Amino acid sequence: MSHAAIIAANGDTIHLERSAMPFRDVVGHRRLVGLLSRSVRRESLPPSLIFAGPDGVGKRLAALATAQALNCIAPLVSDVPEQMEIDACGVCAACTRIARNVHPDILIVEPGDNGSIKIDQVREIVERAAYRPFEGRRRVVIVDQADALVPAAQNALLKTLEEPPSASVFILITSRPDVLLPTVRSRCPRLSFRPLGPADIAAALEARGHSEAEARAVAATADGSLGRALEAHAGELVEAREVAQQALADAAASDDPRRRIEGAKNLLAKTGAGGASDREQLASHLRAMESLLRDVELLSTRADVRALANPDVQPALERLVRTYEGERGMRAFTAVDRALMALDRNAGVKIVADWLVLQL
Numbered sequence: 005m006s007h008a009a010i011i012a013a014n015g016d017t018i019h020l021e022r023s024a025m026p027f028r029d030v031v032g033h034r035r036l037v038g039l040l041s042r043s044v045r046r047e048s049l050p051p052s053l054i055f056a057g058p059d060g061v062g063k064r065l066a067a068l069a070t071a072q073a074l075n076c077i078a079p080l081v082s083d084v085p086e087q088m089e090i091d092a093c094g095v096c097a098a099c100t101r102i103a104r105n106v107h108p109d110i111l112i113v114e115p116g117d118n119g120s121i122k123i124d125q126v127r128e129i130v131e132r133a134a135y136r137p138f139e140g141r142r143r144v145v146i147v148d149q150a151d152a153l154v155p156a157a158q159n160a161l162l163k164t165l166e167e168p169p170s171a172s173v174f175i176l177i178t179s180r181p182d183v184l185l186p187t188v189r190s191r192c193p194r195l196s197f198r199p200l201g202p203a204d205i206a207a208a209l210e211a212r213g214h215s216e217a218e219a220r221a222v223a224a225t226a227d228g229s230l231g232r233a234l235e236a237h238a239g240e241l242v243e244a245r246e247v248a249q250q251a252l253a254d255a256a257a258s259d260d261p262r263r264r265i266e267g268a269k270n271l272l273a274k275t276g277a278g279g280a281s282d283r284e285q286l287a288s289h290l291r292a293m294e295s296l297l298r299d300v301e302l303l304s305t306r307a308d309v310r311a312l313a314n315p316d317v318q319p320a321l322e323r324l325v326r327t328y329e330g331e332r333g334m335r336a337f338t339a340v341d342r343a344l345m346a347l348d349r350n351a352g353v354k355i356v357a358d359w360l361v362l363q364l
């Protein structure tokens with residue numbers, strides 16, 4: 005996916021939609037996508053919905069695919085079970101305008117530079133949604149990162165979510181649904197998007213020109229997020245895994261706290277810029293560590309090796325099994341998870357790394 009952007013006359017950057025696509029091209033989520041397609045065909049789509057799930061798994065693309073299916077001029081319809089009941093053609097005027105984010109009936113609201121969605125933004129879309137669609141059959145209002153709606157903005161949206169204008173559909177996208185007001189949540193049925201499987205991510209990467217080996221290695225450390233896999237440089241994810249693998253091996257080699265703290269420095273590789281980028285760097289090492297520990301668990305329980313997320317480093321995994329099988333592995337996994345949560349809450353990278361190496 006390419007990020008296209010144009011600069012408006014007033015200096016604002018306008019991001020063109022990242023290749024919006026029909027249902028059939030959405031990676032993974034077959035059951036949810038099938039459900040959306042069926043609801044569009046049978047005109048039973050609820051007028052207000054929450055798409056919940058981790059970042060980068062395709063929630064926004066699924067919302068845009070829904071907008072296309074609702075407004076496509078020449079939709080593909082099928083009565084074959086196993087097939088999508090209805091899907092956008094992807095090439096008509098309506099589909100291409102939605103893909104380019106210039107369709108007058110598809111309104112996308114997202115946080116501004118200050119990171120929140122203000123009440124004025126909501127008032128504007130509520131007003132616009134009250135009119136009949138200009139061109140299409142259904143107006144679709146997509147609120148991306150809906151958890152960024154300030155409480156007053158959520159309250160301004162409530163009445164509309166409760167009794168949406170007849171031709172409008174509201175889709176609230178969020179990775180943190182629990183941050184939304186209970187009154188908002190109770191009015192919108194929730195579709196939960198799961199992390200993508202490594203196989204889905206690898207296939208999507210291969211389709212974008214990565215080699216099979218590289219795609220599998222990147223998919224293993226992307227933590228179920230195709231967005232993350234695409235954004236991160238492939239080589240960086242593989243490097244993160246090497247750091248994680250070494251840290252686990254170091255901890256296996258010595259119980260001496262001083263030596264372990266010494267080893268924490270390796271875990272902090274490529275940090276030093278300070279702030280959020282350091283936390284993100286350490287987090288990428290820790291996500292790679294979680295992926296390795298999951299595989300160690302798989303190997304130690306003699307599960308099918310085809311289920312490994314990191315099959316290309318199986319010999320190294322086998323060595324780690326000797327230390328991390330059973331309870332120690334579970335403890336290590338829990339510790340890594342806690343470390344990631346601490347980073348999420350802005351804990352310092354050195355404190356987190358030092359603490360973690362003592363827990364492994």
Ligand SMILES: [Zn+2]
Pocket residue numbers: 075076077078079092093094095096097098099100
């Ligand atoms: Zn179309």
